[in-house]
Amino acid sequence: MRTTQLAGIVAALALAGMEAEAAAWDTCNGLPVKWYAGPAVYRNRCSIPDSGNVNTAYWNGLRQWDDLSRIVSAFNVNPVTDCSLDHSDGQNEIGLCDRAAIDGNNGVTYSTVGLCFIGSNGIDEADVCIASDLDFTPRTGNAFGTSGRSTFVHEAGHFFGFKHEGGHSILRTSPPHLVTGGYESSTLWPTNAQGMNTLYGYAQSKPNLLPSSMGVVGDVAQTLDPAGTRAVCRGSAQSVKFYVGNMGNAAVSSYTLRVRLSPTAPPTGYYESSTTVATYNHSLGAFAEGTYSLGFTVPAGLPFNTYYIYLDMDPEGAVDELRENDNSTVSAMLLRVGC
Known part of the structure; x- marks a missing residue:
């Protein structure tokens, strides 16, 4: 798996390379x-x-x-x-x-x-x-x-x-399982969904955007950023890593990715207002996925506090999806703003 480093408040993302996996069956x-x-x-x-x-x-x-x-x-x-x-x-x-x-x-x-x-x-x-x-x-x-x-x-x-498979999959042979976006974060990943489409067909043609703070390196499941608190100062440049995928059978030509900071833990922090620190424009093909390093600047006027880092896919709700309750996730890493 590779990550693509991007910085800035508004940017366009290019799909990062990832290890190819596929659904499997007898x-x-x-x-x-x-x-x-x-x-x-x-x-x-x-x-x-x-x-x-x-x-x-x-x-x-x-x-x-x-x-x-x-x-x-x-x-x-x-x-x-x-x-x-x-x-x-x-x-x-x-x-x-x-x-x-x-x-x-x-x-x-x-x-x-x-x-x-x-x-x-x-x-x-x-x-x-x-x-x-x-x-x-x-x-x-x-x-x-x-x-x-x-x-x-x-x-x-x-x-x-379906049989066991590697990579980003709920059917990984080696625990722990990776979790994805939203309060109910136990879900399928694009390769699983693609297998379902191949064997049984989809009931409707729609995308489904899906973020995660977790990924697979080699065959080791891990949080993309280490769990813990990083001390940072106002005005400093930072970055956070997230996985994004589309488990739907239709592509999304354009949607918004938003990084925000909130002092409120999930799940409440998914729904409360918070500080947006970066916005990106992106597209995803059907069953596509990628891992990104998203750059942002800690706002100069942000109150001293400890912040959770959230990623929202399509926060405006402009994309008609199979499910709308799995578009946000939270990093394992927190930021402590104290200077």
């Missing part, structure tokens, strides 16, 4: 192993209640994928008298499991595939188990580490037939 008789008929999904009510963080993590995990192609035929709920996740009952069940029951993993997906040699290569049944001891609260963009929410998204990818 094939049989030259055809992909996938759902050839829309699956019905059964939520295990014994372990995933009708409300609360686990429930919203479940819905987020499925919706991140299914909202793109709309292939799930029904979202059902098992009765409380049916607490087992039976891998051969014809139901596609999703629930929580004891970590010891899944060999210490964060999650696992059990898939049953038709017999390849007679040409029946579709997924017949898939059941998902998520370790019950994970944290299922939403992340806010600068929390580094694998959570129950990101594991739900990861295993839902396996449910739809």
